[in-house]
Amino acid sequence: MIHATLLCKFGALFTKTQFHERVDNYLFSDGMASNFPAQPTSGASFPPPGSIPRDYSPAGLEELWDVVGPVEAPPFTTTRVPELPIAVPSSPPALYPSWFAPSPKDILPKLKLPKGFKFGVATASYQVEGAVKNEGKGPTMWDWNGRQPGGVVDNTTGDIVDLQYYLYKEDVARVAALGINAHSFSISWARIFPFGTADSPVNEAGLNHYSDLIDYHIKSGVEPVVTLFHWDTPLAIQAYYGGFTSSKVVDDFVNYAKTVFKAYNGRVKTWYTFNEPRVYCSQVGGYPFNASLAPGINSSTAPYHCSYNVLKAHAGAVKGMLSRSSPFKRYVELSSETAFRAMKIQGEIALKNDDYVGFPWRANNTDDIAAVERHAAFRIGSFSDPTYTTGDWPKIMTDTLPPSYLPRFTPAEKKDLLGKRTSYHPLFRHAQRSHQDHLTSLPSMLIAHMLFDSNAGWAAGPSPDPLSEAWLQATPNFLRESLRELQKRWPTKKMYISEFGFVEPFEAQRTELFRITEDVTRTNYFMTYLGEILRAIHEDKLPIAGTFAWAMLDNAEWNSGLSARFGIQHVNYTTLERTYKRSALSLSEFYKAHVQT
Ligand code: NOJ
Numbered sequence: 001m002i003h004a005t006l007l008c009k010f011g012a013l014f015t016k017t018q019f020h021e022r023v024d025n026y027l028f029s030d031g032m033a034s035n036f037p038a039q040p041t042s043g044a045s046f047p048p049p050g051s052i053p054r055d056y057s058p059a060g061l062e063e064l065w066d067v068v069g070p071v072e073a074p075p076f077t078t079t080r081v082p083e084l085p086i087a088v089p090s091s092p093p094a095l096y097p098s099w100f101a102p103s104p105k106d107i108l109p110k111l112k113l114p115k116g117f118k119f120g121v122a123t124a125s126y127q128v129e130g131a132v133k134n135e136g137k138g139p140t141m142w143d144w145n146g147r148q149p150g151g152v153v154d155n156t157t158g159d160i161v162d163l164q165y166y167l168y169k170e171d172v173a174r175v176a177a178l179g180i181n182a183h184s185f186s187i188s189w190a191r192i193f194p195f196g197t198a199d200s201p202v203n204e205a206g207l208n209h210y211s212d213l214i215d216y217h218i219k220s221g222v223e224p225v226v227t228l229f230h231w232d233t234p235l236a237i238q239a240y241y242g243g244f245t246s247s248k249v250v251d252d253f254v255n256y257a258k259t260v261f262k263a264y265n266g267r268v269k270t271w272y273t274f275n276e277p278r279v280y281c282s283q284v285g286g287y288p289f290n291a292s293l294a295p296g297i298n299s300s301t302a303p304y305h306c307s308y309n310v311l312k313a314h315a316g317a318v319k320g321m322l323s324r325s326s327p328f329k330r331y332v333e334l335s336s337e338t339a340f341r342a343m344k345i346q347g348e349i350a351l352k353n354d355d356y357v358g359f360p361w362r363a364n365n366t367d368d369i370a371a372v373e374r375h376a377a378f379r380i381g382s383f384s385d386p387t388y389t390t391g392d393w394p395k396i397m398t399d400t401l402p403p404s405y406l407p408r409f410t411p412a413e414k415k416d417l418l419g420k421r422t423s424y425h426p427l428f429r430h431a432q433r434s435h436q437d438h439l440t441s442l443p444s445m446l447i448a449h450m451l452f453d454s455n456a457g458w459a460a461g462p463s464p465d466p467l468s469e470a471w472l473q474a475t476p477n478f479l480r481e482s483l484r485e486l487q488k489r490w491p492t493k494k495m496y497i498s499e500f501g502f503v504e505p506f507e508a509q510r511t512e513l514f515r516i517t518e519d520v521t522r523t524n525y526f527m528t529y530l531g532e533i534l535r536a537i538h539e540d541k542l543p544i545a546g547t548f549a550w551a552m553l554d555n556a557e558w559n560s561g562l563s564a565r566f567g568i569q570h571v572n573y574t575t576l577e578r579t580y581k582r583s584a585l586s587l588s589e590f591y592k593a594h595v596q597t
Helices: 002-011 019-024 058-068 141-145 164-178 204-219 235-241 249-264 277-285 302-323 337-343 366-389 395-400 411-418 476-489 520-538 558-563 582-594
Strands: 118-122 182-186 223-229 270-275 348-352 495-500 544-550 569-571 578-580
Touching (some): 058 141, 058 235, 118 223, 118 495, 141 235, 164 578, 182 270, 182 544, 204 223, 204 249, 223 249, 235 249, 249 302, 270 277, 270 302, 277 366, 302 348, 302 366, 348 366, 366 395, 366 411, 476 495, 476 520, 495 520, 520 544, 520 582
Parallel strands (some): 118 544, 182 223, 270 348, 495 544
């Protein structure tokens, strides 16, 4: 099994001599096609951090673009206005006899979604926007990565992809027509600050773009949910000082965050600082990004220094946001409307964490139980303990890693991170990837959610195709337990499933539209997960206030490019035409039958 090898490296954990190995393999997931042997893993070129001068002129911007190289211009450069209303086809015929599987509207029909539930879809700027060099945007590290040898398996770049930068009105109207009431998207930092830094000029065109986009969402009845950072680091800050591997990033990020808060305060009610920082910080230490690390940082230490800087940037942004206009020096307490009003900040803020708490491979085996705890600490606790429970790294991490790897927080930083005890709400996501690990029976393996005994050999759930099977399995039967475990360890008053989604097997290889739109595996994934979410709300009393299907439409899936498709809508990459898949129509049918008005 491909991933057994990968996980063995995680498995033999934590003797002093072995932690380097574990650190190096800290994590690759989310379309990181690290298992593709044919892909080169060297040959990336990046100017040594500090070698490009901070020249904030048009010529300075061009010098940064030179690091990327030429980009493809989009076929048009004005915002298209869709013809309304958008025609939504009626529900497709039932997939199965009803005794086998109910149609979406008949899934647990008595259980309803709570009032005000955000039934959303999600995207991220690099993955959908295109127009990478238009309207003053600076280059990002993903513009660069797409051009490095082996950076992306099929050489997809973000140059055009879905061209949502100019097609956002159509995209918003199309999901509104389904009844979807929220869209979680990210803002590209390099569109607002092409040079990234706090002392560099703001790009008004970028600010205006997102302002219009937010207004259009509101006008269309689709709530804008905004993430400040979804991995598309401005190339400038990487070139100036090594990006998130340097502590210099903190002030620059906080400045960017404040600029955005100020611009859209009142129109955006749910904010995220960082998307899946653990995954991001793992990328940073790996090829080809490891060609651009801050002085003194290497591939092994990079993920941890990055995590440290991300957490400080998160705390700084949240504190900055809230202390701007008020006597309150602490973070938002979700339950406290008064505090919100007093601070004149309307909204809630958190980071999007990911991953799962596992189950021991062999119940009652102390090695396996310890492995579950290590996994939970490194892959969730690393960001959730500091922000939700202790203000600090999990003890397992500090017991394992010296400060040269894992910088320690000062008492003041801990206080900042934590704020009041209930200050953040976790936005847990990705229950779908609960189980990468049907493993061999090595001791001390990180085993997650494997309910069968170690000799049974069953996968925890079906996986889409060889490309994604190392990290993606559909496991609805483990979802509720996963969510309960998260709530037990990091209690909160409100939870969002800030992403969930699935790749349809071999969809990228299909050419006939009627086969592409029949995305049965993805549909089953969404329907089974949503049914279990209803049960989690009603039977487990979990405070789930929204779900966001990944993704609103096909898009550039990071290192997998267009070879892994997550969209509930197909995109024709010649014409840019969008088509609803069965999953989109099923989500619509499910929502209409379960919404409470
Ligand atoms: C998580 C990431 O946030 C998103 O960017 C990615 O495309 C999906 N998961 C699928 O891998």
